[in-house]
Amino acid sequence: MGVALRDILSDYKNPAGWDKLSGKGAFDGNNALYQFLTTIRQPDGTPLMDREGRVTSHLSGMFFRVSNFLEKGMKPVFIFDGRPPDFKSDTIKERREAKEKAEIAYKRAVSVGDTQEAYKQARSATKVDAEIIESSKRLLSLMGIPVVDAPSEGEAQAAFMVINGDVSFTVSQDYDSLLFGAPKLVRNLTVSRKRKVRGRTITVNPEFILLPEVLFGLGITVENLIEMGILIGTDFNEGIRGVGAKTALKIVKNDNFDSFIKEKAPEFDPYPVKEFFLNPPCHRDYNLKWDKTDSDKLFEMLCEEYDFSHARVESVLDKLNEGAGQKTLDQWF
């Protein structure tokens, strides 16, 4: 997933308290859904499901998390992927095949009663399908949250909206929006701040990554950063074997990107990928309007349609309505 710049960007993390997160945030919707669907599971890998067997993990995660953000004064907008560029097809095919393999391994693990393995494979087999995206969009709309359908990559559209000044930052676990030029990225944006890693529970804190700070610190341009991504590997190309973040930085700083690619991967033309990052398809006519939550319809959807507990949904909505009542309409819209 995304571009593996973690090693070199870890020096440019700024702690992000809630006081600094009260602006408008452009969320990578697909990224969020993937996160919910991989993590909200029972120990044997079974996701949350309604009585008809429809998966509801994403609705649970989205509902409780977005409610929290609204309560803390943040205004989220969710961006969803459109049609991927042609040169992503190899990556998409690889991922689909890996998921099919994981699905088989999952069924096998269940049949032999290997709970841990089942959990692992179920996570790897996670797919975001049309039904999941549609139900998420419906939930967000009922919560009064704007949804933007990107023409192509959601991360690109999100970055564009920050550059345009319509939102304050992008929110994603992936670093791609930086390569699309987003000046401000927020990672680890959760409420619970707890995460299970190999059985242990660790605390994670929301963090900002500021593109100007990264570029200045590394002494490169955004085009260099894109070249680094291409050398390491992105969603759109495989990357050069043996090249990590450190090596990539050296190569681009020495202005050796073109010659290095020519030498190591003569078949590969990096130009379309580079151009895509620099100039991705984006909508300019998006509408950002935050609305009141429709409590009645939310009850209907979550409790009647998807078997959520009435009490839990109610307590969240009560808190939301309370908060909205305290604000004047001007503050809220």
Place this chain on the structure above:
DNA sequence: CCTCCATC
């Protein structure tokens, strides 16, 4: 992922 509750 989130909430809730027990525990310190």
Place this chain on the structure above:
DNA sequence: GATGGAGGC
């Protein structure tokens, strides 16, 4: 208040 564990649908 912080932490850890069970359960959500």
